[in-house]
Amino acid sequence: MTTALLLGASLLLLLMGALVSLLLARERRKSGWSSVAFVGGAATLLWLVSVKTFRAGAEPELTLVRVPALGAGLTVSVDCLSALFLAITASIALLTTLFSVEYMTRYPRDSVARYYPALQLLFVGIVGVVASADFLAFLVFWELMTLASFVLVAFEGDSSSSQRAALKYFVVNQAATLGMAAAGLILWKQSGSFHFSALHDAMGSLLTSQSALAHVVLFLFFIGFATKAGILPMGDWLPDAYPAAPSGATAAFGGAMTKLGVYGLLRVFLSILPLGPATETWGLVLLLAGTASLFVGTLMALQQDDSKRLMSFHVIGQVGYMFLGVGLGLFFLRSHPALAALGLMAGVFHLLNHSLYKACLFLGAGAVHYRTGTRSLNALGGLAPFMPLTALCATTAALAIAGVPPLNGFASKWLLYVTAIQGAQRFPLFAIVAIVAMFVSLLTLASFLKYLGGAFLGLPSTRVGLREVPASMLIPQAMLGLACVALGLMPGWPLRLVHRALIGAIPEAGLPRFGALLGTGAALQVSAGSAGVAAWGPLACVGGLAVLVVLSILIQRAGGAEVRDVSAWNCGEEHPTELVRYPAGSFYGPLKHAFRGIYPALTLEPPHFPRWLRRAFDVDTWLYLPSAGLVVRGAAGLSRTHVGVPQVYLLWILLGAAVVMGILLGVAR
Amino acid sequence: VLTASLVLLVALPAAGAAAAGLVGGRVARRTAAGVAGAVAMLSFFCVFAAGPEAHQQSLADLPWLRGTLDRPVFGVLLDPLSAILLLVALPIGFLTVLYSTAYLSESNRDHPVAERESGRYYFWLLLFLASMAGVALSPNLLQLFLFWELTTVCSWALISFHRSEKSLRAAYKALLMTQCGGVAFLLGLLVVYVHAGSFEFAALARLGEPARSSAFLLLMLAAWTKAAQVPFHTWLPDAMEAPTPVSAYLHAAAMVKAGVYLMVRTAHAGSVPPALASSLLAAALVTLLVALASYFLQDDLKRLLAYSTIAHLAYVLLGAALGALGSALAYKAALLHIACHAFSKATLFLCAGAIAYVTGSRSISALGGLGRSMPLTATAFFVGVLAVSGIPPFACFWSKFMLLAGAVQLPGTTGPLLVALLLLESLVSFGWLLHVGQKVFFGAPTPVACVNSDPPWPMSATLVVLMLGCLLVPLVALPLVDSIGATP
Helix, strand or coil: CHHHHHHHHHHHHHHHHHHHHHHCCCCHHHHHHHHHHHHHHHHHHHHHHHHHHHHHCCCCCEEEEEEHHHCEEEEECCCHHHHHHHHHHHHHHHHHHHHHHHHHHHCCCCCHHHCHHHHHHHHHHHHHHHHECEHHHHHHHHHHHHHHHHHHHCCCCCCHHHHHHHHHHHHHHHHHHHHHHHHHHHHHHHHCCCEHHHHHHHHHHHHHHCHHHHHHHHHHHHHHHHHHHCCCCCHHHHHHHHHHCCHHHHHHHHHHHHHHHHHHHHHHHHHHCCCCHHHHHHHHHHHHHHHHHHHHHHHHHHCCCEHHHHHHHHHHHHHHHHHHHHHHHHHHCCCCHHHHHHHHHHHHHHHHHHHHHHHHHHHHHHHHHHHHCCCECCCCCCCCCCCHHHHHHHHHHHHHHCCCCCCHHHHHHHHHHHHHHHHHCCCCHHHHHHHHHHHHHHHHHHHHHHHHHHHCCCCCCCCCCCCCCCHHHHHHHHHHHHHHHHHHHCCHHHHHHHHHHHHHHCHHHCCCCHHHHHCCCCCEEEEECCEEEEEECHHHHHHHHHHHHHHHHHHHHHHCCCCCCCCCCCCCCCCCCHHHCCCHHHCCHHHHHHCCCCCCCCCCCCCCCCHHHHHHHCHHHHHHHHHHHHHHHHHHHHHHCCCCCHHHHHHHHHHHHHHHHHHHHHHHC | CHHHHHHHHHHHHHHHHHHHHHHCHHHHHHHHHHHHHHHHHHHHHHHHHHCCCCEEEEEECCHHHCCCCCCCCEEEEECHHHHHHHHHHHHHHHHHHHHHHHHCCCCCCCCCCCHHHHHHHHHHHHHHHHHHHHHHHCCEHHHHHHHHHHHHHHHHHHHCCCCCHHHHHHHHHHHHHHHHHHHHHHHHHHHHHHHHCCCECCHHHHCCHHHHHHHHHHHHHHHHHHCCCCCCCCHHHHHHHCCHHHHHHHHHCCCHHHHHHHHHHHCCCCCCCHHHHHHHHHHHHHHHHHHHHHHCCCCEHHHHHHHHHHHHHHHHHHHHHHHHCCCHHHHHHHHHHHHHHHHHHHHHHHHHHHHHHHHCCCECCCCCCHHHCCHHHHHHHHHHHHHHHCCCCCHHHHHHHHHHHHHHCCCCCHHHHHHHHHHHHHHHHHHHHHHHHHHHHCCCCCHHHCCCCCCCHHHHHHHHHHHHHHHHHHHHHHHHHHCCCCCC
16 A cells, blocks of 8 residues: 555656646746756655665555456556666656756757656656556556657757657557557456456466467567667667657666566566477567667677767666577576576666666767767767766766676676576577677777767867866766766675565566575675586775775885886877867767678668559549539430420420330330 | 536536527627536546446337337436547537637638627537437437438538538538438438337347348448448548637537437447348448548648548448447447547647648648747647557557457458558558648748647647547546446
């Protein structure tokens, strides 16, 4: 009861916040700060729900509104998996809103009436999706989320590319959603209810009676969620849409909304699909789709020169890692619960990490955009001396996404590699998958070195008016960056939460306890049987490094070596200018040429009808007007008989009488 | 009291029409708005007073028919079915009148209208309201037919209101085509009377076989022409020559809705031969696809919306056909769609009217970037697009979803196939309407679109109410629809 109450209160706060920010829209900052207040209140409540659920377990679900005609209702249910997503959403929501307050002052022509209300409705949608245990309610909130994000993508009213991106975004996602609606309806036909547990039973019976249809249903769900998550081949909208939105919103998309695709996938494939051979098949599909898109997405990211577009392609790549983890987990769910648990944990932990560093990166790109007015890496460079803290946060997040130890991205990727390599003993394909994933991690690093180098390093920029962004924009970045470090140093702590969430979501799978999977200590230890296979102790590594650093400083002090100040060597150039700078566009030329257009692009065009079809549609010209003309001509012909001469009329009478007589005679005979 | 109020629902607008026609000018405008407002309130009162129960009262008889019938000819009937049409026709009628008070003025850049014309306009519009209330409250086929023909006459007068060559031609076309349907209606009516000795809706089910099929086929023809279904759809896009509030009323709440209302009244599982129900279904599908294809060929905003209306009426008929094939859910969905579509489409039309009022243009290619100067109209238009395409939480989502749920219940592969077709239609039409919305309201302002502001307050207020309606209609209509039993 309290859970539902808290959730309801937080949704109410968000809706009120949307209304208040709409009313205050004429004053940008006021509108922004009021949104921060309302989102902050809602985030606090959501955190309370999350903490309460993790401590006391899930409360029994509560159905608030019923639609008896459809066997549906607004059913609230928060288990640990939902609680995890609620916590992520709450944090990202608050930080991105706070960031937006100052950021949104740089759009003088577009009213924030289309920003803050939509942003808060987006959070309403996300919370609703995560807290619903009824498919119809899930769908309604899911669409609310899409609708709100459409408004955010279309925010720049004058930019035709934004509008095109927004249209593509909405139409592609709507197609996916309609597919999911169809899938839900097919299951509903079996059970007569939209509750997830009823869908579970329906799926079970459908798999035994009509397995082809059951796989169609699963395919539709898969496509639906893969589209939202940006997975190949349905993610083409993503690199267009994400950069078009204001950066605060992009961070919310990347930090929270994309993750809902993975959430939906977990719900469908863990809670709706009964454990059986189909789990294995779809696990394989998921992990192959994930591998393909992490490869392709990252390769495309390497080729981008627009900072946000680059990061958007990395969303595709990173979600690929999550799909890979979840797919591995599903594949082993029946045969090897320990490996399954590791794979699922790796996927979900990566999701958590990605929320943090991707939000931080988008905010960083936004901060740069805020000060310089451009996102083109070719036009940027040398910002680090002016924006040191932004540069620091961006570097942290960039290293985290590239999987550099001891940051959080490394911990989840490490777990993923360990799972894949261990799984390769049972299914050799996974060795290739693991190698691809590791190689792509390298590509990620390469592409973010390009970003860091292109934006922050190089000769100090000559732009005027450059300085650090205001505190309200720095704090969100700093907190996200710190979180990346903290989760990287102590991965055991979040992993325990992820483990609890997964155990709660699939009770029948019998996943092993956390201690049996990753050891009881601070370091992560994976063992097969009694032998240890792999271990990662970030604190020990960092501690060792720190000792070495201290030692080297002490040695330097003791040696009394003097420190020389020299300028950096610049290939012998005496007067370095902008012209000889190595611009971002020149990075990785061979890869650009070899893999141009590797991601299939979709263009939406109105149909062109052949001429005959157009004519066929025009019923008037070939049917009605000619028949009307026929009537008119016939009438004209008939009227010609009316000549006004009595003799002629007499003649007609005679003729008529003759005809009648003839007929009568004929009939009589 | 209830019977008296129901009679008032018809009598009051008729009296108002006479008054407005007589006085003319500014007074006519105020009278019309007052009367329409009162009638709208009264309709809410009646529906809530009657509740889910059917309320039927006979009032008068024709002397020469006395004795040959089981029930007197004239009366009132209020059940959830008529309540839906009533709650659509009268409140939207009021909003139309309210909107017209500002739209019909000298400052309209599309069609300036002189003050002295308003008597004529409000006479026909209020008469239209009265005849729609009559259609909704008719307890039998004969009375329904009488009011049905009255709506045809009203629409003829209103379509030709501007008295230009083009509008006269369009009105004549509408009259001619719907009149053909009227003749079919009359013939169907006579078949029922001759074979069953009754005009009751239920009498259709009592007919023997060849008679029942022929009667229903004739009624179906009547509904197709009235509801502008392929191939009788061509009068509706031409009828866009009417003043925009009239178009909105004609499309959203009146005239065409009378056509689909006839079908939901008469097409029940017991009364319709399955072959005819299937042909109703097939015709609806063909109409859906033809209307969808025609979207891409339109440049006039109102004509585009007209084709969208044709498609949505096909949805209602599809639901009725599915209902006749045995799906109670699809039948309810059809009813719900009448209400949901009414509010969504009225919103869209009145937005198109607001644009024409301010800019003097309805051409999609000439308009662009209006959102900055007309934020309210832009919001309303997008709400209308989302509502009409069935994006939750807006109105048509609920009716379309119920319809899909009804369709999926069909046995075999027909159900999933139908669902796939409907979803495809939804997606493509949604994409196109959204594209048009973006074209008109975003981007750089075109020369035509360099205007200053949203329309005057009666029009803006109407748009705000309709936007709320797009969101809240299911709350009122769903319980009403739900109270209809499995066998209506």
